[in-house]
Amino acid sequence: MTADVGAQLRKGVVEYCVLGLLSREPMYGWQLSETLTAAGMIASIGTLYPVLGRLREKGFVISFDEASDAGPVRKYYRLTAAGVERLDAFRQQWAPFQNTVQHLIEGNPVHD
Structure with missing residues (x-):
């Protein structure tokens, strides 16, 4: 049986994608x-x-309700200070991690 690698990768990063989107607005x-x-x-x-x-x-994240011109009240989400810190920590680790994985899957040694 073949595992869906993409599903596992998405599962690992989707929370950070949400935090990233909410960091804009x-x-x-x-x-x-x-x-x-x-x-x-x-x-x-x-x-x-x-x-x-x-x-x-x-x-x-926290949620808050806001009136909508197009229908019922909508529940919005925004980052908290802890969410900003969590996203920043992920961003600092992501690029080096991504580079290391890329080297390894291409069969290249990783050098410091």
Whole structure:
């Protein structure tokens, strides 16, 4: 049986993708879902809400309600200071990690 490597990779980084999107501006769930679905990071909006719940429990995002001209009140999400710190820490580790993995999968030794 072949594992879906892409699914495992997405699962590992989707929370950071949400934090990155929210670092630009607060967004409501549907906006986040559309962006992440279009990028192939989640399958549907149903996949997003458990991620948002985990991020809220960890204190990385908060939600707030805002009136909408196009219908009912929308629940928006924004980063907390802890979320900004978490995203910054990930960004600092991501580039070197990505480079190391690239070298290794190409069969190249990694040098300091």
